Amino acid sequence: MNTFAPLAALALALELSSPSLAQAQTPDKPYTVEIWSDATFGPDGKLQKLEVADAATQPAAFVERVKKQLASARIPPVVDSAGQPATFETGVRVQYLVTPAANGGTVRMTGLAIEPRPVKRYGASEPDGLPYDTPLNVRLSCTVDTAGECKEPKVLEADGTYPVLRRWAVASLQGWRFAPQRINGQAVPAEVEVTLTLTIDNYRPADFRNPLRIGS
Structure with a gap:
């Protein structure tokens, strides 16, 4: 329903280091996955704490890899309402490009964003009047409140x-929920952009007007 790929896809890619598994399950083309973490940055903008979301469902080696890649992350210091440097809690979205190969795939970080982390995703009922089997993308923005x-x-x-x-x-986006960003522990509103993708599967038979002709 949306462009956030299942985390399990990356787990599969990491397991492709096994030649036998790679030969049996390797996808045909490179694909993108996104991994979310919860981060705390200090008044100096340096990372103080990082927790990978859904870490229990990920290979331990990969979780450590994400933490290592982000360990030196630093942002411009965030200030409070008085203009003083403050502690900042936020979501961190990291994008990876997974390139499958018969003898093992590669995983490369291609992007990073600091924004509220989605904690609930929702897809409204599929509307009528749209083409079947065609991915349709919509890019939206909204304000995540406190x-x-x-x-x-x-x-x-x-x-x-x-x-x-x-x-x-x-x-659909109205049904989403986010972990709000926080300054010195106080939730603050933030702007986000989300791209949703809708693909309506065609479950009709090949000749839906006359099922007796199917396969003839």
């Missing part, structure tokens, strides 16, 4: 000219 709710979603860009697709995307 309760983690997505307020006033706005469509920034969408495939095609389908009003029902835009309405679906807005309704």
Whole structure:
């Protein structure tokens, strides 16, 4: 329903270091996965604490790899309402490109973003009037309030000219929940951008008008 790929996909890619498993399960093309963490940055902008989300479901070696890659992360110091450097809690999204190969794949970090972490994703009911088996993307923005709710979603860009697709995307994002960013422990609002992808599968038979002709 959305572009956040299952974390299990990366676990599979890491397991492809086994030649026998690689030959049996290697996907055909490179693909992207995103890994989320919860981070705390100090008043100096240096990383103080990092916890990989859903770490228990990930290979331990990869969790350590993520932590090592982000250990030296640093951001411009965040200030509080008085203009003083403050502690900043936020989500961290890391994007990886997984390139499969018959003799083992590679995993390369290609992007990093500091933004509220989604803790609940929601997809509204599939609308009628859209083409089957065609991925349709919608890029939206919204304000994550101090309760983690997505307020006033706005469509920034969408495939095609389908009003029902835009309405679906807005309704879906309204159901998302986020861990709000915090300054000195106090939740603060933040702007986020999310891209949702909707693909409606075609379950109709090859000749749905006359099922007796299927396979003939």
